[in-house]
Amino acid sequence: MAPQSDRSPDEGQPYFGGAEDPSSVAGGGSAGSRGASPARTTLAPRETAARRKGKARRGRGKARNEGLLSKQKRSRRMKANDRERNRMHHLNSALDALRSVLPTFPDDAKLTKIETLRFAHNYIWAYRDLRCHMSGGSAEQLLPRPYLPGA
């Protein structure tokens, strides 16, 4: 397949499908198939669960043997799986929210997770830099307030 390089859009620029920025943060990685074709769509959690039901039971082999696990253990595991699934769904929602505020081209191009994070990093960095230059201050003065959990 085509060599992938994490798209690292130029700071402050909308992301253009195939554009690459070799000087970007952490180098190399994924590429450009998805930019060109937004075919991959994130399934809604419910839809995902339903659609993936089949493979949900896939296992890692050994400890999988039914009967080895007590009913209580099994039940606890299932609950843990459920929480983990939810946790990941929340994480993905947050990622979607982040995607939604990042400019891309075309508009409906979907950034991968790693691309989203790297782009957001660049974007924030560039924005801070821009404000710094406009205000004549130092970048440190423009650092966002630290995140306060629960605030």
Added chain:
DNA sequence: TAGGCCATCTGGTCCT
């Protein structure tokens, strides 16, 4: 068909 991305399961560890 290979390789990238993703969702899910799982067991370990840490925290409350």
Added chain:
DNA sequence: AGGACCAGATGGCCTA
């Protein structure tokens, strides 16, 4: 004890 978080494993989907 139970939940949150994490990383590894697995297999499906998709594109070049």
